[in-house]
Amino acid sequence: MTPDTYPPLRIRRLDPDLPLPSRAHPGDAGVDLYAATDLVLAPGTRQLVGTGIAIALPFGTVGLIHPRSGLAARAGLSIVNAPGTVDAGYRGEIKVCLINLDRDAAIAISRGDRIAQLVVQRVELPDVIEVDELDDTERGAGGHGSSGGHAILAEG
Numbered sequence: 001m002t003p004d005t006y007p008p009l010r011i012r013r014l015d016p017d018l019p020l021p022s023r024a025h026p027g028d029a030g031v032d033l034y035a036a037t038d039l040v041l042a043p044g045t046r047q048l049v050g051t052g053i054a055i056a057l058p059f060g061t062v063g064l065i066h067p068r069s070g071l072a073a074r075a076g077l078s079i080v081n082a083p084g085t086v087d088a089g090y091r092g093e094i095k096v097c098l099i100n101l102d103r104d105a106a107i108a109i110s111r112g113d114r115i116a117q118l119v120v121q122r123v124e125l126p127d128v129i130e131v132d133e134l135d136d137t138e139r140g141a142g143g144h145g146s147s148g149g150h151a152i153l154a155e156g
């Protein structure tokens with residue numbers, strides 16, 4: 001599969017002074033998104049931040065907004081609703097609900113910082129139908145720890 005197999009990701013810059021978002025390396029899954037404003041996140045606080053772009057995703061795809069792992073590991077910066085869901089028909093500004101998960105240190109973000117990454121994936125769009133019965137499976141209704149392996153929680 002080569003890049004020209006895919007339809008292009010059409011990005012409109014609402015803020016022409018910011019660079020066009022791009023992949024840091026060819027083949028990277030994520031297109032890095034810029035903060036359109038300066039902000040300071042106190043520990044434990046969140047803020048919706050504009051990215052200065054609007055996009056037109058191809059029908060049958062979804063945009064998923066993921067945190068950047070370096071900022072998460074080094075500063076505790078994450079996204080409240082990670083991954084954020086961008087619908088193919090959405091034409092408004094892409095915004096990111098950032099959160100500072102660090103207990104002690106504030107995080108200062110400058111306009112133009114790369115704060116998140118947009119991953120475009122194909123998505124199934126099944127019709128929704130109501131049924132009275134569901135087919136049987138080996139798992140059945142077991143979930144939320146039914147398979148065990150949670151000894152890690154004992155120390156917590």
Ligand SMILES: O=c1ccn([C@H]2C[C@H](O)[C@@H](COP(=O)(O)OP(=O)(O)OP(=O)(O)O)O2)c(=O)[nH]1
Pocket residue numbers: 065081083084085086087088090093094095096097
């Ligand atoms: O991190 C995000 C998540 C969503 N959106 C935009 C694109 C998406 O298509 C729209 C709606 O998102 P979602 O469906 O997650 O939010 P909702 O609370 O269900 O709003 P709505 O009622 O508009 O669907 O908001 C963003 O810009 N950033």
Ligand SMILES: [Mg+2]
Pocket residue numbers: none
């Ligand atoms: Mg919705």
